[in-house]
Amino acid sequence: MAYIFLRFWLMLMCPVGVLSSSVPVVKRSEGLDVAGSLLRSVGAVLIKGGGQIPTAKEFETLAVSTWQAAGFPGLELGNYNKFGTVKRSMVSEGIYDVAAGAPAHLPVSPHSEQAYLHQVPRFCSFVCMRPAEVGGELQLFDNVMLGTALGNLTDKFAKLGLTYFRVMGDQIHSANWSYATGMWQDRFGTPSWAEAKRLARADAMMGGSSGAELGPGPEGTVVLNWTVPAVTWINTTSSSGVKPVRAVLQSILDSHKSVNYGTGIPALHSTWGDGTEFDDLELEALRAAVAQSQWASLKLEEGDVVVVDNWHYAHGRSPYEGQRKHAALISDRFPRNVKSAQEACV
Ligand SMILES: *[C@@H]1O[C@H](CO)[C@@H](O)[C@H](O)[C@H]1NC(C)=O
Ligand SMILES: *[C@@H]1O[C@H](CO)[C@@H](O)[C@H](O)[C@H]1NC(C)=O
Ligand SMILES: *[C@@H]1O[C@H](CO)[C@@H](O)[C@H](O)[C@H]1NC(C)=O
Numbered sequence: 447m448a449y450i451f452l453r454f455w456l457m458l459m460c461p462v463g464v465l466s467s468s469v470p471v472v473k474r475s476e477g478l479d480v481a482g483s484l485l486r487s488v489g490a491v492l493i494k495g496g497g498q499i500p501t502a503k504e505f506e507t508l509a510v511s512t513w514q515a516a517g518f519p520g521l522e523l524g525n526y527n528k529f530g531t532v533k534r535s536m537v538s539e540g541i542y543d544v545a546a547g548a549p550a551h552l553p554v555s556p557h558s559e560q561a562y563l564h565q566v567p568r569f570c571s572f573v574c575m576r577p578a579e580v581g582g583e584l585q586l587f588d589n590v591m592l593g594t595a596l597g598n599l600t601d602k603f604a605k606l607g608l609t610y611f612r613v614m615g616d617q618i619h620s621a622n623w624s625y626a627t628g629m630w631q632d633r634f635g636t637p638s639w640a641e642a643k644r645l646a647r648a649d650a651m652m653g654g655s656s657g658a659e660l661g662p663g664p665e666g667t668v669v670l671n672w673t674v675p676a677v678t679w680i681n682t683t684s685s686s687g688v689k690p691v692r693a694v695l696q697s698i699l700d701s702h703k704s705v706n707y708g709t710g711i712p713a714l715h716s717t718w719g720d721g722t723e724f725d726d727l728e729l730e731a732l733r734a735a736v737a738q739s740q741w742a743s744l745k746l747e748e749g750d751v752v753v754v755d756n757w758h759y760a761h762g763r764s765p766y767e768g769q770r771k772h773a774a775l776i777s778d779r780f781p782r783n784v785k786s787a788q789e790a791c792v
């Protein structure tokens with residue numbers, strides 16, 4: 447029964463063949479200059495491996511060479527766990543297992559990788575080592591289209607930004623905390639509450655110049671929260687040349703109480719940057735706009751690598767059945783461009 451329901455739901459979620467042609471495709475053997483120029487002009491590229499699964503080192507070289515060829519020479523691999531708020535298991539140094547987090551039968555909500563941080567990875571990349579038997583498509587969502595679809599909510603995002611919240615355990619007062627946000631003593635590497643609060647305030651990667659705030663949470667837990675801009679200017683390429691446009695760069699639906707997995711105290715939450723909750727109409731508008739911004743849905747085959755401009759496109763995944771094995775990596779991070787090139791020049 448559940449199986450039939452899932453099948454039906456998968457059909458609704460992933461209309462076969464639709465949208466899948468948006469991501470340009472190159473062969474690994476064509477060389478990475480072609481992939482780089484497609485990444486620069488379109489913002490995403492699928493590199494087909496002809497069924498050959500790259501080693502972790504080959505995956506890293508493919509992804510890094512592609513974004514470097516796209517006009518970011520010197521841009522290196524980023525360290526996922528060093529600044530993330532949820533520990534991911536590593537397939538190898540700098541390459542993480544995407545299976546951590548959402549259960550297979552639930553979708554992964556669209557988000558740009560680590561968009562909850564003040565400094566956001568410029569690129570991310572995925573490799574397929576084993577596709578799911580059913581479903582498990584990688585979906586890409588256009589953050590520029592999202593900005594347009596949100597209408598005046600985009601102005602509200604630009605004005606207020608976003609506040610993200612993470613609940614963590616305390617080794618003594620909530621020793622049973624099991625969510626991957628972990629214990630604050632481990633996260634900050636100290637048993638001293640005063641020192642942890644100081645380190646949070648100094649965390650510019652996470653909270654910019656104001657840093658992050660550490661305080662008491664419910665049932666012996668603690669809460670870490672910080673505020674980031676939600677709108678960034680990116681360059682898009684069309685027949686009339688390169689143009690700066692606004693994009694809404696966010697991780698809201700992946701970081702909201704209403705969609706947290708499991709039971710108990712929700713570990714992740716987000717609000718407007720002034721601390722007010724999204725009301726039901728705003729959440730509904732956000733969900734509709736995100737759905738409308740879906741740009742591509744593709745089922746990766748063994749050995750396929752996708753490199754994505756993480757500022758231009760958010761990613762998600764559809765529910766699946768079977769032993770799906772994908773790994774991912776990110777580039778170094780930068781603060782969002784909160785002003786357009788033109789504005790910055792006046
Ligand atoms: C945004 O637009 C909606 C409908 O178009 C309107 O109901 C709402 O009041 C507007 N909000 C703001 C802050 O302008
Ligand atoms: C953990 O312990 C606290 C306090 O004893 C209790 O309120 C809470 O329900 C427990 N949580 C879990 C997930 O067991
Ligand atoms: C953290 O949250 C509290 C209350 O929810 C708020 O007053 C404070 O401004 C927030 N701090 C940051 C840095 O976002």
Ligand SMILES: *[C@@H]1O[C@H](CO)[C@@H](O)[C@H](O)[C@H]1NC(C)=O
Nearest residue numbers: 679680681688690757783787
């Ligand atoms: C867009 O292009 C301008 C001018 O070349 C550059 O200064 C800016 O950093 C670019 N923005 C992004 C997000 O790449």
